[in-house]
Amino acid sequence: MPASPLLRPWTAADAPDLHAAFTADPSLEYQLGRRLDDARQAAEYLEASLTGLERRRSFAVDVDGVAVGNIGISAIDPRHQTAWISYWIAPSARGLSLAARGVASAAAWAFSDAGLFRLELGHRTNNPASCRVALRAGFRSEGIERGKLRYGDVRFDVATHARLASDPQPGIVPLPRQSPGSSTS
Template identity: 65%
Template sequence: MAQHLVSGTAKHDLAIIVDGIAVGNVGLSNIEHVHQTGWAYYWLAKGARGRGLATRGLATIADLAFTELGLFRLELGHRTGNAASCRVASRAGFRPEGIERQKLRYGKQRFDVETHARLTLDPVPDIELIPRTASLAGPRQPDLTRPDLGTA
């Protein structure tokens, strides 16, 4: 039983690096190997938004989850008013599944969350994945790095 509890808390954090500067992160948490599920998340600094980096990062972490970790289903959620995050999820192949009412609380205010999911059986979006290496030739190319271990 303890092994399942430990595997259920597994996490993968990757930094999105452009020109040697971390501009965001993407990752997996709540990995449950028995059911082959996980929770995907992403974040970008304001100046890095609007260039497709979040979509590419999310598609990359989904690829890692399905091909290397053997997961079957990934979920994610965003506040219902966050249209940009909804577009990121949809473009990366995550389908909307429903609204979780008042799931998040920031200060005294509660927010609804739209949940999306992608299965390993779903069509793979035609998105260029971000290389998982710390050294790339040429400027302005993003890469994913594990901040805790160096290169992923």
Template identity: 60%
Template structure:
């Protein structure tokens, strides 16, 4: 099995559609979008999973098929900061791929001149917390009722990793084509 990170391509639309349908909890990651077909998934890749000066996204690819995403958004060069995010399709979770992808994204960001990466996860998502910690992100505090999904508000634990922090324990994934 070969796992790597690479920028998304419109040809990944069928895989994105399958990943989105693999788990109801991904609805939050996609802002409620359901992707009725491959055309809508391809449009999402082009508009939201882009790779440019303000956002970078890599497909987590296993044996040639995109099974997840790791990205940096809100890239701010003056202060050297960005917001990290990640998700995986249900069938590939629990194998360290998200932590490895996040580790690689952090290395790329620091090599590209950023200094501070931030992320947040709902308190009711301990798996996301484990990913952050494994990739060397340090918990910084709780933001009360920060996120709202439907009528429910969720507390969020924020984490950050600085360029000067130790590398996490996760095994980084190779990055191709960025």
């Protein structure tokens, strides 16, 4: 287990780590809907999408100062108190429960700091690792949406999950979170 994994905000200095993750697993382009072919594109994406927007929040998964993954909260709807969670972990850091612990931590932030009530996520039905992440982070199965995603020329059925603020806490330890300019919480 890495020494000190945590969630923290992305910064411009993470562009090389982001590019390295997408080089190691080119299929991550489907998580973003675009490719990151070099560090400059990674820097542009960081600036445009991962920092400072009101209707989404993205946390870097940090292991010893290296950004090895992302937990994203998007489609934040204050009226209905709902949002969508997505996640990826670089191949070198998979299998360490970082995704499950990171999603649990981001969910705790969403329910407390953001005042949300219902968090949704979905994964292709041929992605059992993502299903395990969802279940371990306390997101119950809700059903199948047929042909929802298109990756290249292929359409995929999507298994949906959701967690409510009133659901039981999952039996895992959420990653600590570090806010901008503050200590780990």
